[in-house]
Amino acid sequence: MSASEKQLRSRFATVIAAGWLGIVGLLTFVFPASNRYTGRVVSISETAQVVVLRNGRPESLRLAEVEFPEKGQQYARAARAFANRLALGRDVFVEESRFGDGRRVGYVTLPGGRNLSAELVKAGLAWPSWRHAGPLASSLAVLQMRAMSDRRGLWGEAPTKPVSRAALGEN
Numbered sequence: 174m175s176a177s178e179k180q181l182r183s184r185f186a187t188v189i190a191a192g193w194l195g196i197v198g199l200l201t202f203v204f205p206a207s208n209r210y211t212g213r214v215v216s217i218s219e220t221a222q223v224v225v226l227r228n229g230r231p232e233s234l235r236l237a238e239v240e241f242p243e244k245g246q247q248y249a250r251a252a253r254a255f256a257n258r259l260a261l262g263r264d265v266f267v268e269e270s271r272f273g274d275g276r277r278v279g280y281v282t283l284p285g286g287r288n289l290s291a292e293l294v295k296a297g298l299a300w301p302s303w304r305h306a307g308p309l310a311s312s313l314a315v316l317q318m319r320a321m322s323d324r325r326g327l328w329g330e331a332p333t334k335p336v337s338r339a340a341l342g343e344n
Contacts (some may be wrong), residue, residue: 208268208269208270209266209267209268209269210225210227210232210266210267210269211227211264211265211266211267212225212226212227212228212232212264212265212267213225213226213262213263213264213265214260214261214262214263214265214281215231215261215262216261217253217256217257217260217261218253219241219243219244219249219250219252219253220235220241220243220244221235221236221239221240221241221256221299222234222235222236223235223236223256223260223279223281223289225265225267225279225281227267232267232269232277233277234267234269234277234278234279235276235277235278235279236256236278236279236281236289236290236293236299237270237278237279237280237281237290237305237307237309238278238280238290238301238302238305238306238307238309238310238313239290239293239294239299239300239301239302239313240299240300240301240302241253241293241298241299242298242299242327247327248298248326248327251298251326252293252298252299252326255292255293255296255298256289256293256298259283259287259289259292260281260283260289263283263284264284265281265282265283265284265289266281266282267279267280267281267282268280268282270307272305278305280309288309290309290313291309291312291313291316294313294316294317294320295316295319295320295325296320296325296326297320297321297323297324297325297326297327297328297329298326298327300317300327301313301314301317
């Protein structure tokens with residue numbers, strides 16, 4: 174293959190890639206993501222399941238990128254109580270995603286712009302999910318390290334019940 178053919182193929186690939194990105198960008202602009210909405214938090218479970226009222230209909234989703242202590246483990250109730258103090262009854266912004274198996278997760282932004290998942294990790298009442306890491310992964314890791322070094326929440330003392338291997342992503 175000559176140099177001019179390589180250059181032509183390279184330009185063609187660049188044009189195709191730019192066209193594809195343009196189409197995707199245009200569709201994103203014309204059809205805004207229906208997975209972004211504002212709603213009122215009406216429930217938070219001990220398993221990081223959040224129910225948000227969206228246009229009067231309940232939407233149930235799991236908090237994105239974090240794991241909670243499991244029900245019955247030390248700090249499970251404290252994590253839920255903390256999340257309730259921050260979000261219950263408040264209007265929040267939700268950016269929802271789905272896993273391949275259909276499970277719904279949401280990035281919940283509190284009034285004032287704070288992320289609920291980040292606030293829980295910062296308080297030492299949840300930890301980053303390494304199985305489902307996303308855009309918050311690096312900041313959650315930093316927040317976890319700070320919580321551990323400051324011995325906040327579940328990092329303050331040795332747990333009376335071990336955290337399950339499944340919760341840590343070690344299946």
